[in-house]
Amino acid sequence: MDNYTVRPLDTDTWPDFARLVEANNGVWGGCWCMGFHPEGLDRETAGANRAAKQAHVEAGTVHQMLVYDGEDCVGWCQYGPPAELPNILNRKSYDKELVELPDWRIGCIFTGSRHRGRGVARAAVTATLEAIRAAGGGLVEAYPEQVEGRPPQRGGYFHTGPENLFEELGFVRDRQIAKWRWVMRRRV
Numbered sequence: 001m002d003n004y005t006v007r008p009l010d011t012d013t014w015p016d017f018a019r020l021v022e023a024n025n026g027v028w029g030g031c032w033c034m035g036f037h038p039e040g041l042d043r044e045t046a047g048a049n050r051a052a053k054q055a056h057v058e059a060g061t062v063h064q065m066l067v068y069d070g071e072d073c074v075g076w077c078q079y080g081p082p083a084e085l086p087n088i089l090n091r092k093s094y095d096k097e098l099v100e101l102p103d104w105r106i107g108c109i110f111t112g113s114r115h116r117g118r119g120v121a122r123a124a125v126t127a128t129l130e131a132i133r134a135a136g137g138g139l140v141e142a143y144p145e146q147v148e149g150r151p152p153q154r155g156g157y158f159h160t161g162p163e164n165l166f167e168e169l170g171f172v173r174d175r176q177i178a179k180w181r182w183v184m185r186r187r188v
């Protein structure tokens, strides 16, 4: 982690983020990390997702920590208050047992395909928790995939991260919202 630096996604760092997304085929064939934002994903064109993400960056309605290896952006962790990231996965199941909304959500995490397995996601989530602390802290939720008790999964399926990473960073299970997905929480 000492080799990485972090910067927030903003108009200055947008070109670095865009380069990483383009080098990874738009991420999931063109989502541009739009799935959790209020307008959701445009499933027809990657260009619409790119434009929508850039509009959020210009409007300052996005929170995302970027991880750099030297000059290259190699990964990120998206976060934000629930109003900024309403479209979490398994929303119906989530709402059924909802008691208290968190102050912050962790959305998608992503590491460029050539940089996986070297602590980039750990650096991204750690930097996110530091940014949340600097913004006043509060109750933080993540929605990771269970790792234990199932066959090994390719990282490609862990949009919301592996549970063991969040456990390592102090999150505990709150409730299950899908066969392999949990709400995990911690206070910052």
Ligand SMILES: CC(C)(COP(=O)(O)OP(=O)(O)OC[C@H]1O[C@@H](n2cnc3c(N)ncnc32)[C@H](O)[C@@H]1OP(=O)(O)O)[C@@H](O)C(=O)NCCC(=O)NCCS
Pocket: 027, 028, 031, 032, 033, 034, 075, 108, 109, 110, 111, 112, 115, 116, 117, 118, 119, 120, 121, 122, 123, 147, 153, 154, 155, 156, 157, 158, 159, 160, 161, 162, 164, 165
């Ligand atoms: C899941 C993902 C973010 C992990 O990134 P990474 O940088 O390789 O992860 P790290 O090296 O920081 O791993 C940290 C910890 O997470 C866990 N982990 C990471 N990948 C894992 C995997 N495939 N299976 C199980 N645990 C895993 C491990 O506990 C690991 O710690 P360890 O290496 O000490 O055992 C990456 O595989 C990825 O980007 N997948 C695609 C996700 C995606 O498409 N997101 C779209 C967002 S819009």
